Amino acid sequence: MGSAEETAGGYRPWSEVTPDAARRLLVAAVEAFAERGYHATTTRDIAGRAGMSPAALYIHYKTKEELLHRISRIGHDKALDILETAAAGPGTAADRLGAAVRSFVLWHAAHHTTARVVQYELDALAPEHRDEIVQLRRQSDAVVRRILGDGVAAGEFHVPDVPGTTLAVLSLCIDVARWFNAAGRRTPEEVGELYADLVLRMVGAARAAPGA
Amino acid sequence: MGSAEETAGGYRPWSEVTPDAARRLLVAAVEAFAERGYHATTTRDIAGRAGMSPAALYIHYKTKEELLHRISRIGHDKALDILETAAAGPGTAADRLGAAVRSFVLWHAAHHTTARVVQYELDALAPEHRDEIVQLRRQSDAVVRRILGDGVAAGEFHVPDVPGTTLAVLSLCIDVARWFNAAGRRTPEEVGELYADLVLRMVGAARAAPGA
DNA sequence: CCGGCGTCTAAGCGCTTGCTCACCCTCCGG
DNA sequence: CCGGAGGGTGAGCAAGCGCTTAGACGCCGG
Numbered sequence: 001m002g003s004a005e006e007t008a009g010g011y012r013p014w015s016e017v018t019p020d021a022a023r024r025l026l027v028a029a030v031e032a033f034a035e036r037g038y039h040a041t042t043t044r045d046i047a048g049r050a051g052m053s054p055a056a057l058y059i060h061y062k063t064k065e066e067l068l069h070r071i072s073r074i075g076h077d078k079a080l081d082i083l084e085t086a087a088a089g090p091g092t093a094a095d096r097l098g099a100a101v102r103s104f105v106l107w108h109a110a111h112h113t114t115a116r117v118v119q120y121e122l123d124a125l126a127p128e129h130r131d132e133i134v135q136l137r138r139q140s141d142a143v144v145r146r147i148l149g150d151g152v153a154a155g156e157f158h159v160p161d162v163p164g165t166t167l168a169v170l171s172l173c174i175d176v177a178r179w180f181n182a183a184g185r186r187t188p189e190e191v192g193e194l195y196a197d198l199v200l201r202m203v204g205a206a207r208a209a210p211g212a
Numbered sequence: 213m214g215s216a217e218e219t220a221g222g223y224r225p226w227s228e229v230t231p232d233a234a235r236r237l238l239v240a241a242v243e244a245f246a247e248r249g250y251h252a253t254t255t256r257d258i259a260g261r262a263g264m265s266p267a268a269l270y271i272h273y274k275t276k277e278e279l280l281h282r283i284s285r286i287g288h289d290k291a292l293d294i295l296e297t298a299a300a301g302p303g304t305a306a307d308r309l310g311a312a313v314r315s316f317v318l319w320h321a322a323h324h325t326t327a328r329v330v331q332y333e334l335d336a337l338a339p340e341h342r343d344e345i346v347q348l349r350r351q352s353d354a355v356v357r358r359i360l361g362d363g364v365a366a367g368e369f370h371v372p373d374v375p376g377t378t379l380a381v382l383s384l385c386i387d388v389a390r391w392f393n394a395a396g397r398r399t400p401e402e403v404g405e406l407y408a409d410l411v412l413r414m415v416g417a418a419r420a421a422p423g424a
Numbered sequence: 425c426c427g428g429c430g431t432c433t434a435a436g437c438g439c440t441t442g443c444t445c446a447c448c449c450t451c452c453g454g
Numbered sequence: 455c456c457g458g459a460g461g462g463t464g465a466g467c468a469a470g471c472g473c474t475t476a477g478a479c480g481c482c483g484g
Contacts, residue, residue, distance in 0.1 A: 019431095021431080021432090036335070037249070037251060037335065037336070039249055039251035039252040040251040040336070042470080042471070042472085043471085043472060043473075044470095044471090044472095052432075052433090053432065053433050053434075054433090054472090054473085055432075055433060055434080055435095055473085055474080055475090056431080056432055056433075057473090058472090058473065058474080059430085059431065059432070060431095063472080063473085064472070064473090120332070123248070123249065124249070124252070160409075161406055164398065164403075164406050165406075165410065167391065168384065168406070168407065168410055171384065171387040171388070171390070171391060172380060172383065172384045172387070174387070175383040175384070175386070175387040176383070178383070179379065179383060186376065191376075194373055194376050194377075194380070195380065197372075198377065198380055198414045201413050201414050201415075201416060202410050202413050202414055203413075204413060231461090233461075233462090254440080254441065254442080255441080255442060255443075256440095256441085256442095264462075264463090265462070265463050265464075266442090266443085266463095266464095267443085267444080267445090267462075267463065267464080267465095268461080268462060268463075269442095269443090270442090270443065270444075271460085271461060271462070272461090275442080275443085276442070276443090
């Protein structure tokens with residue numbers, strides 16, 4: 001068991017990675033990178049977790065860094081997709097911001113192992129790959145900033161500093177990957193709910209009315 | 213220049229580290245760890261930055277890990293001190309929470325190089341040292357939780373989930389160390405001010421009145 | 425039955441790592 | 455003027471690193 005809990009719940013990640021051995025190696029790498037960090041993880045450790053010899057890794061990936069790049073790319077694509085889906089939804093700006101934070105945080109909590117690698121091992125990427133990922137992050141930033149802008153324009157939000165608040169909101173959500181499950185009384189859904197509420201207060205769209 | 217900006221402003225950190233050569237090595241280690249991460253930093257790199265030979269490091273420190281431990285310990289002591297000072301201050305719970313967030317964030321922004329090492333390289337510590345540091349973090353958590361509890365009891369704050377909100381507040385502040393200065397239009401003071409405002413909104417102590 | 429391809433392994437190469445050791449300065453009390 | 459202590463160096467060791475190579479396996483169309 002152990003790693004089973006990560007893939008529980010019917011959600012099957014990494015389905016886009018084939019063949020099977022390549023996926024097993026990638027999943028093993030995610031676990032190892034999340035646990036010890038990229039630089040502290042050896043290729044022997046990754047191969048061992050996948051039940052293979054060290055050399056097997058190089059049949060499917062050219063370098064250890066390519067593994068990290070693949071993980072980072074897939075993860076960022078997923079995270080951006082989650083944000084964009086929520087942003088394109090119906091309702092007021094407050095509705096969309098709440099949905100975005102709720103689903104974004106839910107993903108970071110439920111897949112905190114992956115998210116930790118994706119969000120905190122950026123500097124281990126080769127410069128070219130790093131630039132590519134940074135571009136995706138800028139898109140995430142733009143999505144959130146747009147919702148905030150909409151809310152301000154509609155008079156729903158009171159936000160003096162939209163770029164700064166955007167940064168804070170994303171920072172808050174992303175950092176969930178770092179601390180989540182440290183003991184784990186909360187479910188990912190509960191954290192998402194809590195954070196959606198906190199963020200809506202931050203932007204002054206308080207459903208904080210005492211009766212709510 | 214370069215590293216000079218870090219120590220600018222009259223604040224002289226690491227004054228508790230003697231002799232001089234030991235301090236130079238420690239400052240070099242902070243820079244290197246912040247830039248590349250603990251595991252990606254070599255002892256040769258640290259010694260080189262300090263203008264010494266690789267062997268010189270081992271006159272003042274037993275291992276590379278001891279360097280990280282010293283940095284982490286001093287940094288956490290300082291961070292906790294900042295929080296406790298603000299918490300012990302005068303005024304309402306809102307006043308104290310605002311002061312705590314403002315000064316805590318200010319430190320994380322102004323000394324983001326140090327803060328990055330202190331906050332994000334925890335897992336590289338030996339288990340015994342890690343436990344020691346985790347203990348300090350629990351104290352930081354307790355300080356913030358107490359202010360929130362006070363505010364709720366006094367009817368100043370509306371916080372349904374005090375432990376969860378405490379976690380979120382600290383997470384938000386700490387993560388400043390990760391992104392700060394990525395381009396740097398904002399000063400540390402401005403970020404502290406912005407964050408104090410955001411956090412006060414989060415707890416429903418809105419000075420969000422338009423005229424404020 | 426075969427031959428080629430994709431997959432995997434055992435062994436190991438070249439290099440870097442954290443750390444050590446033998447030795448050398450410089451400073452300073454007696 | 456000396457001798458010892460503490461701060462420093464150049465060279466280098468054992469271990470571990472990312473990665474490669476030579477060869478063996480199972481599978482499958484002809």
